[in-house]
Amino acid sequence: MDQVLSSVRNGCRLLKIFLDSPKELGVTELSKKLQLSKGAVHKLLSTLESEGFIRQNEKTKQYTLGYTLLELGTKVLTNHDIVDFSKPFLDQLVSRTNELAVLCVQDSKDAIYVAKEDSLHPVRFTVESFRRFPLYSTSAARVLLAYQPEEFQDEILQEHPLKSYTPHSYTSVEQIKEDLVAIREQGYEISSNRRNTGVTGIAAPIFDSTGHVTASVSVIGPSDRVMPKKEEILQETLATVRAMSAQLGYRMS
Amino acid sequence: MDQVLSSVRNGCRLLKIFLDSPKELGVTELSKKLQLSKGAVHKLLSTLESEGFIRQNEKTKQYTLGYTLLELGTKVLTNHDIVDFSKPFLDQLVSRTNELAVLCVQDSKDAIYVAKEDSLHPVRFTVESFRRFPLYSTSAARVLLAYQPEEFQDEILQEHPLKSYTPHSYTSVEQIKEDLVAIREQGYEISSNRRNTGVTGIAAPIFDSTGHVTASVSVIGPSDRVMPKKEEILQETLATVRAMSAQLGYRMS
């Protein structure tokens, strides 16, 4: 593409560097990571600072993310009505399964947990909300991928190196694609010990009135607690996504 | 200033337009608000979209804020250790006063509530976190302003039109400035019926080890409930900010 404003893209990338970094970064460090001159990075920083997207620590002279991003981030949440909509459903699912329940959506080539409800176990799993992860890596995400066109699936599966997180992980693209077909046929996925050893996820899709998958719900817990009850949890999960889909205007065929 | 990358600034302002708008906006609308050509806005949008800062609704063709802003926003929060630090203090303050307690910080020329703890009253006040407001408008903010250099105070007070929110509001700059001196002398502020009729705020500053004011704490409630107990609430608030300041390494002189 050449329809891209390079300095805007640099600004965006500069901000995103902070996602995987300690809280403060200096000009020199940023210029290395962005592969830009120090002068250019400095101009970027002072522009972003004047708009509140970046803040400079007066003592250390280093830079951090600014409060305007906090405002914008909360605005994203309030815009996103499915988050509010899902809250009572997730609550109920947790109270019935006693495990972590999450709501997962797709954003271009990534998946994101946008809502979650922790279980009440004293020792419990939780997930990081709002962080991107690959569409093939968790059960909630794979359910989303399963309902995408095949060309898109191939694009995703080719692009990424498909790291094996655990010994049980998928190894071949063909294997994943078979699995995606199976998800679509049965309408859910139960995945054990894939990304994280000892973790089992049970996930199912939510449909809107046009029949598109808008999000997925997943119950996640330790395998030895979840697997014995897997039928029961699956039924609860399916009941939840059906209720949500119905409320969104979806009519089962 | 001419040390500013204009397209980056335009991108930032484009994003901020969404803060005070419905959730979706079109190119034409944005180009009017930004006073830029439609073509330029379109380039901005597709650049921001390719970085995840903007999302386009495929049906309506309109644009919304993207999930990357959610990631960045939560990162701001996790970076900001005073938020975690304040949590137990705010909790305790609420349990002792039975009113809303907030933590307020300054960001350039604005104030922002970065943490809050609602009271347990069935009908209760609350505030919107993470939205900017003027430094002269609430007691928590005025406490922050009171400890700023006088030139800065003048800058703030001159710049804004100083709207009178209620009949009891300040009208003149001199009046506010006298008040700021008083805040600094007594170390707290009690403000009634200023911005919102019937609301009373009791606020006091937190000092760090270098003696700078890093944030302020305020207890906010309906005047008829707060004013009768104002001495008690004030003492609780002062005890809280002193404990917080001490833990940050501040030594009272």
Next chain:
DNA sequence: AACGTTGTTCTCTATTCGTGAACAAAACAG
């Protein structure tokens, strides 16, 4: 006290940003 950093400023040219008009594709009204 000398050094190696850091963030900041400056100048200059190749680059690109923003305009304005033309385009297609919806949404609308009659």
Next chain:
DNA sequence: CTGTTTTGTTCACGAATAGAGAACAACGTT
């Protein structure tokens, strides 16, 4: 269903500027 308006999108070009690179100042370290 059809003409009309408004939408998002594309394009080409000239004016404006973004980014490189070196020099600077202000640190902290050795």
